[in-house]
Amino acid sequence: MDKIEQPGSSSATxxxxxxxxxxxxxxxxxxxxxxxxxxxxxxxxxxxxxxxALAISAQxxxxxxxxxxxxxxxxxxxxxxxxxxxxYLFYQFRVRNGxxxxxxxxxxxxxxxxxxxxxxxxxxxxxxxxxxTQFAVVILDTAGSAKEEAKIVAVTRQYAARLRAEILSExxxxxxxxxxxxxxxxxxxxxxxxxxxDKEDRVINRRSVKDLVIHGIxxxxxxxxxxxxxxxxxxxxxxxxxxxxxxxxxxxxxAGSASVAWWQWGLYAFTxxxxxxxxxxxxxxxxxxxxxxGYTLTRSGDRYIRKSGLLSQQEVSMxxxxxxxxxxxxxxxxxxxxxxxxxxxxxxxxxxxxxELMAPNKLLVPSVTLSQASALCExxxxxxxxxxxxxxxxxxxxxxHMIGVRVLPILCFLLVVLGWQGQWQAMAVALxxxxxxxxxxxxxxxxxxxxxxxxxxxxRSGIVGKDYQILPLYKIQQxxxxxxIMMRRRKLATIRLILASGTVSIPFLTQKQISYLSRVALxxxxxxxxxxx
Amino acid sequence: xxxxxQWEFENRRINVSALPDMMDVELTQISPRYRVVxxxxxxxxxxxxxxxxxxxxxxTFMVVPFNLNAFYPAIVTGVCSLGGLNLIYHFFADxxxxxxxxxxxLVMQQGLFLRxxxxxxxxxxxxxxxxxxxxxxxxxLATLQVxxxxxxxxxxxxxxxxxxxxxxxxxxxxxxxxxxxx
Numbered sequence: 001m002d003k004i005e006q007p008g009s010s011s012a013t014x015x016x017x018x019x020x021x022x023x024x025x026x027x028x029x030x031x032x033x034x035x036x037x038x039x040x041x042x043x044x045x046x047x048x049x050x051x052x053a054l055a056i057s058a059q060x061x062x063x064x065x066x067x068x069x070x071x072x073x074x075x076x077x078x079x080x081x082x083x084x085x086x087x088y089l090f091y092q093f094r095v096r097n098g099x100x101x102x103x104x105x106x107x108x109x110x111x112x113x114x115x116x117x118x119x120x121x122x123x124x125x126x127x128x129x130x131x132x133t134q135f136a137v138v139i140l141d142t143a144g145s146a147k148e149e150a151k152i153v154a155v156t157r158q159y160a161a162r163l164r165a166e167i168l169s170e171x172x173x174x175x176x177x178x179x180x181x182x183x184x185x186x187x188x189x190x191x192x193x194x195x196x197x198d199k200e201d202r203v204i205n206r207r208s209v210k211d212l213v214i215h216g217i218x219x220x221x222x223x224x225x226x227x228x229x230x231x232x233x234x235x236x237x238x239x240x241x242x243x244x245x246x247x248x249x250x251x252x253x254x255a256g257s258a259s260v261a262w263w264q265w266g267l268y269a270f271t272x273x274x275x276x277x278x279x280x281x282x283x284x285x286x287x288x289x290x291x292x293x294g295y296t297l298t299r300s301g302d303r304y305i306r307k308s309g310l311l312s313q314q315e316v317s318m319x320x321x322x323x324x325x326x327x328x329x330x331x332x333x334x335x336x337x338x339x340x341x342x343x344x345x346x347x348x349x350x351x352x353x354x355x356e357l358m359a360p361n362k363l364l365v366p367s368v369t370l371s372q373a374s375a376l377c378e379x380x381x382x383x384x385x386x387x388x389x390x391x392x393x394x395x396x397x398x399x400x401h402m403i404g405v406r407v408l409p410i411l412c413f414l415l416v417v418l419g420w421q422g423q424w425q426a427m428a429v430a431l432x433x434x435x436x437x438x439x440x441x442x443x444x445x446x447x448x449x450x451x452x453x454x455x456x457x458x459x460r461s462g463i464v465g466k467d468y469q470i471l472p473l474y475k476i477q478q479x480x481x482x483x484x485i486m487m488r489r490r491k492l493a494t495i496r497l498i499l500a501s502g503t504v505s506i507p508f509l510t511q512k513q514i515s516y517l518s519r520v521a522l523x524x525x526x527x528x529x530x531x532x533x
Numbered sequence: 534x535x536x537x538x539q540w541e542f543e544n545r546r547i548n549v550s551a552l553p554d555m556m557d558v559e560l561t562q563i564s565p566r567y568r569v570v571x572x573x574x575x576x577x578x579x580x581x582x583x584x585x586x587x588x589x590x591x592x593t594f595m596v597v598p599f600n601l602n603a604f605y606p607a608i609v610t611g612v613c614s615l616g617g618l619n620l621i622y623h624f625f626a627d628x629x630x631x632x633x634x635x636x637x638x639l640v641m642q643q644g645l646f647l648r649x650x651x652x653x654x655x656x657x658x659x660x661x662x663x664x665x666x667x668x669x670x671x672x673x674l675a676t677l678q679v680x681x682x683x684x685x686x687x688x689x690x691x692x693x694x695x696x697x698x699x700x701x702x703x704x705x706x707x708x709x710x711x712x713x714x715x
Contacts, residue, residue, distance in 0.1 A: 107666065111664075113661045476654075477657045479651070484646060488648065498681075500682035500684075511556070519552040526656060532657065532682065
């Protein structure tokens with residue numbers, strides 16, 4: 001272990017001292033502890049649901065007295081210690097030429113190769129059993145995902161600190177060179193902003209209470225309130241019951257008596273649904289005000305900062321260069337009120353599947369008017385104009401596929417089964433539902449399309465309201481083209497453009513369009529060689 | 534502003550029809566051993582399962598509860614037909630896995646009924662991993678995994694590469710990044 005620390009290393013010579021040379025290094029023996037601990041952790045996590053069962057059987061059947069209990073326990077222990085030892089013996093790493101390389105695993109060998117300048121985040125952790133020693137765990141995050149992180153399990157603290165310093169400096173160097181040489185269009189735009197930031201931060205958008213009320217009505221924000229009220233559910237239910245009783249309405253009586261006619265029932269149900277809907281809308285407005293009260297979006301330097309909140313003010317900030325895509329989302333209520341929600345989407349780290357409107361990788365501007373939406377798009381992605389474009393539609397085979405292959409077979413099957421049993425009413429319902437569904441598919445087909453200008457790809461989708469996705473093609477991570485056998489025969493394909501913020505897909509385009517899009521996208525990435533961050 | 538104009542001018546000059554097309558690349562097949570390995574693994578699993586089932590059916594020193602013995606023919610048929618389908622699938626689908634390493638990107642095509650062509654620009658690669666399970670090691674194969682910021686769902690994975698090829702591709706990608714990405 002100590003071989004890593006070369007004598008005479010000082011801060012001036014970190015470049016040399018971090019490298020371990022060509023030879024593979026083994027970890028310090030204390031790493032065995034770490035492997036055993038992580039084995040125990042994963043076993044406990046996996047077996048958590050068995051523990052109650054075990055506890056009960058221990059009480060009722062005296063599992064502790066059986067003669068195999070302790071042998072099994074001992075075997076488990078031996079297994080875990082053995083596997084920790086094996087993990088240790090089969091783990092090797094080396095650091096050289098600005099790369100971290102790790103080889104690990106007995107049965108499934110993994111060989112990880114991680115360049116310094118791709119490392120997004122570096123953590124140095126010290127589990128409690130390392131406290132008395134000089135060792136630490138170095139956790140290296142790439143932009144990939146939380147699961148794919150690499151760990152150097154036991155190195156000295158000094159080495160960990162030096163490695164961190166080295167990786168961070170390498171990364172800064174990389175970012176600087178790429179910023180200077182590769183992001184010319186961004187730079188020219190951000191310059192005026194930089195100047196203004198010397199004086200003060202520029203406010204880009206504010207949301208008034210009226211906007212937030214609209215936002216509350218068009219977007220269901222009930223869950224914010226519901227979450228906050230969770231501790232009081234029982235009391236609330238009792239209160240509602242008492243209130244209804246006072247009004248002379250007794251649910252038990254109602255349900256039990258046969259004297260109430262069906263239309264009275266219907267009326268009751270209708271009234272109750274209306275009351276619930278009104279309450280939901282009211283709650284939703286409350287929730288919207290709670291989170292977004294005093295919403296301001298400011299630009300300070302190359303950052304966007306969102307401040308909002310009634311009780312506790314939240315602040316979220318996002319660098320302009322990190323925005324991978326701008327999404328304008330509008331559902332049918334938004335369409336009627338001529339509003340839209342705007343999302344600035346950035347790299348999602350890990351696989352946190354949060355509530356869409358609260359996801360940490362998205363910055364939301366709630367319920368803006370369409371002219372504001374267009375101004376915001378232009379602000380974040382300079383000279384982008386999603387609303388005044390001619391969109392090339394997707395081909396009609398989308399309709400044929402969705403209705404012919406997805407809806408019709410299910411409908412036919414249902415009709416045959418229901419017809420067999422003579423349930424005519426149900427058949428009518430099925431037919432009606434299929435018609436509505438086909439209508440929705442048709443609306444979706446009408447809306448779906450893409451357009452392109454010098455800098456951006458625009459994708460429009462939606463059913464009644466229109467959603468727009470605006471992305472600079474050079475930020476694409478991967479291009480995927482999919483074709484079923486039928487599509488291949490008709491020279492059609494679906495394209496998926498994978499960004500760090502998620503996937504944008506356009507279905508059922510002609511092969512010509514697909515080949516055009518994929519060529520342009522790949523050329524934007526590979527020829528411009530601009531950084532996506 | 535001047536800079537921006539220049540950049541746009543440069544951008545306009547890219548002639549799209551002259552660009553290489555990812556749907557029109559000459560692809561090389563992965564090692565034919567991959568298919569052999571998959572076929573033999575499937576066959577082995579089916580044989581072992583049938584052997585276990587037969588043992589349970591015909592052994593004499595334990596009584597099988599709930600008269601489960603009656604289901605023996607059905608279960609064996611089920612296992613065999615699933616295994617058979619799997620065999621047929623691998624027989625045809627594994628041949629379809631093809632890849633190509635180009636100067637700027639990796640292209641891979643796969644899929645029997647739903648053909649999927651993926652293209653991963655080398656510039657967007659975050660890190661690389663070679664994975665070798667016990668079976669793969671015994672036949673000198675490796676799986677190359679390439680991670681981008683697109684997330685774990687979109688990890689680009691080429692299975693069934695000869696170890697030498699896999700190592701060469703990795704080396705190419707690594708040296709490529711040092712030339713261009715820095």
